[in-house]
Amino acid sequence: MKCRVCREPAVIDVRRQNANYCVAHFFRMCRDQVAKAVEQFGMIAPGERVLVAVSGGKDSLAVWDLLVDAGYDADGLYLGLGIGDYSDESGAYVRRYAKARGLTLTEVDLPDDYGYDIQTGSRAARRAPCSACGLSKRHLFDKAAIDGGYDVVVTGHNLDDEAAVLFGNVLRWQTGYLGRQLPVLPARHGFPRKVKPLVRLSERETAAYCVLKGIDYIVDECPMAKGNRHLGYKEALNAIEATSPGTKFDFYFGFLARASAAFQAEAEAEQEGLRPCRSCGAPTPGEICAFCRLVERAGGTLPPGEEPPAAGAVPVTLGARLPSPDAVSP
Ligand code: Q46
Ligand code: ZN
Ligand code: ZN
Numbered sequence: 001m002k003c004r005v006c007r008e009p010a011v012i013d014v015r016r017q018n019a020n021y022c023v024a025h026f027f028r029m030c031r032d033q034v035a036k037a038v039e040q041f042g043m044i045a046p047g048e049r050v051l052v053a054v055s056g057g058k059d060s061l062a063v064w065d066l067l068v069d070a071g072y073d074a075d076g077l078y079l080g081l082g083i084g085d086y087s088d089e090s091g092a093y094v095r096r097y098a099k100a101r102g103l104t105l106t107e108v109d110l111p112d113d114y115g116y117d118i119q120t121g122s123r124a125a126r127r128a129p130c131s132a133c134g135l136s137k138r139h140l141f142d143k144a145a146i147d148g149g150y151d152v153v154v155t156g157h158n159l160d161d162e163a164a165v166l167f168g169n170v171l172r173w174q175t176g177y178l179g180r181q182l183p184v185l186p187a188r189h190g191f192p193r194k195v196k197p198l199v200r201l202s203e204r205e206t207a208a209y210c211v212l213k214g215i216d217y218i219v220d221e222c223p224m225a226k227g228n229r230h231l232g233y234k235e236a237l238n239a240i241e242a243t244s245p246g247t248k249f250d251f252y253f254g255f256l257a258r259a260s261a262a263f264q265a266e267a268e269a270e271q272e273g274l275r276p277c278r279s280c281g282a283p284t285p286g287e288i289c290a291f292c293r294l295v296e297r298a299g300g301t302l303p304p305g306e307e308p309p310a311a312g313a314v315p316v317t318l319g320a321r322l323p324s325p326d327a328v329s330p
Contacts, residue, residue: 012208015245023212030209033200034066041184043195048151050074051192053141054097054105056090056218059156061097062206063198065215067154068103074154077144079137080109082117083222090218097215106148108140115300118224124297129224132294139282139291145192152187157196160203163248164233166255171233179267182260199252 001010003022010020014029021029038044050067054060054076067074078094081087091107098105111117114136116124122132145153162181169177187193198206210217225231240247276282277289279302284290295302 011212012205014205016202016241016249018245026208026212030062030201030205031066031070034063034197035070037183037197037200038195041182041195043184043193043197044072044152044154048073049149050152050154051106051141051145051148051150052076052154053137053156054078054094055156056093057156058207058210058215058217059158059161059198059203061093061156061215061217062201062209062213063154063156064097064103065101065213066209067197068101075104075106075148075150077141078105078107079140080107080111081133081136082109082111083119083224086218086220086222089220093216093218106144108144110136110300113303114295116295116298121294121298121300124299125294127294128228130228130230133224135290135294139280139289141194142191142282143280150192152193152195154195154197156198156206158198158201158203158206159248159252160234160237162196162199163237163252164230166252167233167237168229175263176267176270178255178260179263179265182256200249202248 001013001020002008003010003025004019005025005028006022008022011023012026013020017029019029044050044067050072052060052064052067052074054064055078064074064076076094076098078091080091094105097103110121118129118133118136121127121136122129125132127135141153141155144150162183166178166181168174169181183196183199185194201209209215237248237251271283274283274285277284277292278287279292280289282289282291288296292302
């Protein structure tokens, strides 16, 4: 097996490209794919301040590493979800990486700062754990980006993630979600832009990138992920990809090029009529947003400045913020 570029011994094959790479040219391919995604979708402009949502897993550490190497001013944000040993360990991986590279890391801890964890939140709100988790993450990423004056929030969603989410949304024809499944969600109404620079790289490639670059990441899956639909969709797509390399890429990028625009009007319409949450200012169709309701039901507390106003008090809003429409992230 020889490197496609230099003909030296290769360390990895990338079947959808029908190519093998040595370490140096594999790194170059990863950097090129990220640069291409950033440029193709207008993700990040030079000089913008970037906040990377890091979980301690391979994807988020890889994207942080790739953006820093590409010269972006990228800080990290870690959310402690209170998922037992998994959260303790994943936080440790993030801190070690940030320290080793001398990068700025902000941390928010659900149990310490908001008084609940994913399990209690999930039970209290009668939502699946990943639904309570996704809601909390979206809210807190947006908030941290706005509070910190960042221009853009980066997440580590890769090609496998996006193809699996697309697959799930297509299987149920969730057209509102399909209209919002984009690699860039523009900043609107005070919310930061959200971007996914790894959409041109697969999960296997981000894992190989970390291993070859010496980035230590948490290998264990979140214990809450077991049996969730998203993993089933990934397995189904992997089975297809094994016999038809490139199918995932064509499925996702074909959707973006040829179908996604057809669903955007519906997705936009779903965002109309939202108003700022009386408690935190996030957009909501009701009085209090889903995040604030989750915190309340879980017996948690909002940090000072975010408590709901007392009954009868004049509502205090923190500005008209629209939600992250990225409601279908894994
Ligand atoms: S962290 Fe949260 Fe994931 Fe764990 S509870 Fe589900 S959504 S699986 S990316
Ligand atoms: Zn080479
Ligand atoms: Zn709220």
